[in-house]
Amino acid sequence: MTYSEAIRSALGQAMDEDPTVFMMGEDIGVYGGAFGVTGELIKKVGKERLRDTTISELGTVGAGVGAAMTGMKPIVEIQFSDFTxxxxxxxxxxxxxxxxxxxxxxxxxxxxxxxxxxxTGAAAQHSQSLEAWFAHIPGLKVVMPSTPAEAKGLLLSAIDDPNPVIVIEHKLLYRTSGPVPVAAERTPLGVAKVRRHGSDITILATGIEVSRALEAAEELAAAGIEATVIDPRTLKPLDEETILKSVMETGRVLLVQEAVRTLGFMSEVAAIISESEAFVHLRAPIKRLAGLDIPIPYAPQLEKASVPQTDDIVKAALQMVKEW
Structure with missing residues (x-):
C-alpha cells in the first residue's frame, strides 16, 4: 500500500470496529481530501461518519473535543498542519x-x-514542521509515522487511546509504498524502532528524515562506517531507553529533524542524553542537524536547501566519526 492508502485502510477498519469512530475535516468527503487520503471512503461509511466541515479549524477541533467528551471517538483532519x-x-x-x-x-x-x-512547493504558510509545539504541551501525545505500515498501525493505536493524539503525516510520504498488514494490527505508542544496526554512530531521525537517514547509512557503509538508525515513531511518549542504549553502544549521536533548529524537538533529546548515564559513554559532542531558522522558501532549490537532505546527513556523520 501507499502511505495514504494505509491511512485510509486504518480509518475504514476503525469505523468498522467501533461505531463511535467518525471523522471531520475540510474537503474530506466527496472531494476525498486535499491529498487524496480519504479518497472514496465516504462511499463505504457515509456522510454521517465522514463529515465535511466549514473552513474553521477552531470550530472543527472544538466540535471534536465536545464529541470526545460525550463518548465519541472523533478524528479531525487539518488540511495543513500549519492551520493548527x-x-x-x-x-x-x-x-x-x-x-x-x-x-x-x-x-x-x-x-x-x-x-x-x-x-511540495507550498511555501512558508503550508510547509512547517510543528511537532515541537505539540510535544511541549502536557496532555497531548505526538506521533510521526515514517512508513506506510506505521501510518496504519500508529493511527489505529491513536484512535484506541483515551487521550488526545496529534498524528503528523509528512506530505512527501503519502505516495511512498511498502508492505502493510491487511489486518487491523496496532503499532504501540511510545516504542521506537531500530531500523538499522551499526557500531560507529547513532542517527536518530523523525518523519521524512528517517528515509534520508537510511539512505545516508548506506552511503556511510560504503565508506566503512556503520550507523544505527532509530525512528522514535512516537515523540511523546518518547522511548528514551532504546535511544540511550544505542548511544551508549556507539558513543556518537546525530539528531536529525526537518523542523528548525532553535528549540526543536531534538534539542530536548540532546538534553535527555546529556542528563543520562549515556553522557559518559560519548566519544563526540552531540550533534543536531536541522532545518534552517527561516520560513520555508517557495523556490524549489531554496526549499530543498533549507532542510536536511541525505547528503547533509552523510557529511555530518562522516565529520563526527573522523574528528572524534
Missing part, C-alpha cells in the same frame, strides 16, 4: 487539559491528523 495555529486554543487549552482539570472524570479520545513538512 487557528485551533491552538482548543488543542492546548481544552483537549490537552480537560481530563486533568476535571479530576480524571472525563477523557478526550480525540485524534488530529495533520499533514506537515516541506517539499
Amino acid at each position: 495555529a487557528q485551533a491552538m486554543d482548543q488543542i492546548a487549552n481544552q483537549a490537552a487539559k480537560i481530563h486533568f482539570m476535571l479530576g480524571g472524570a472525563v477523557n478526550v479520545p480525540l485524534v488530529i491528523r495533520a499533514p506537515g513538512g516541506s517539499g
Whole structure:
C-alpha cells in the first residue's frame, strides 16, 4: 500500500470496529481530501461518519473535543498542519487539559491528523514542521509515522487511546509504498524502532528524515562506517531507553529533524542524553542537524536547501566519526 492508502485502510477498519469512530475535516468527503487520503471512503461509511466541515479549524477541533467528551471517538483532519495555529486554543487549552482539570472524570479520545513538512512547493504558510509545539504541551501525545505500515498501525493505536493524539503525516510520504498488514494490527505508542544496526554512530531521525537517514547509512557503509538508525515513531511518549542504549553502544549521536533548529524537538533529546548515564559513554559532542531558522522558501532549490537532505546527513556523520 501507499502511505495514504494505509491511512485510509486504518480509518475504514476503525469505523468498522467501533461505531463511535467518525471523522471531520475540510474537503474530506466527496472531494476525498486535499491529498487524496480519504479518497472514496465516504462511499463505504457515509456522510454521517465522514463529515465535511466549514473552513474553521477552531470550530472543527472544538466540535471534536465536545464529541470526545460525550463518548465519541472523533478524528479531525487539518488540511495543513500549519492551520493548527487557528485551533491552538482548543488543542492546548481544552483537549490537552480537560481530563486533568476535571479530576480524571472525563477523557478526550480525540485524534488530529495533520499533514506537515516541506517539499511540495507550498511555501512558508503550508510547509512547517510543528511537532515541537505539540510535544511541549502536557496532555497531548505526538506521533510521526515514517512508513506506510506505521501510518496504519500508529493511527489505529491513536484512535484506541483515551487521550488526545496529534498524528503528523509528512506530505512527501503519502505516495511512498511498502508492505502493510491487511489486518487491523496496532503499532504501540511510545516504542521506537531500530531500523538499522551499526557500531560507529547513532542517527536518530523523525518523519521524512528517517528515509534520508537510511539512505545516508548506506552511503556511510560504503565508506566503512556503520550507523544505527532509530525512528522514535512516537515523540511523546518518547522511548528514551532504546535511544540511550544505542548511544551508549556507539558513543556518537546525530539528531536529525526537518523542523528548525532553535528549540526543536531534538534539542530536548540532546538534553535527555546529556542528563543520562549515556553522557559518559560519548566519544563526540552531540550533534543536531536541522532545518534552517527561516520560513520555508517557495523556490524549489531554496526549499530543498533549507532542510536536511541525505547528503547533509552523510557529511555530518562522516565529520563526527573522523574528528572524534
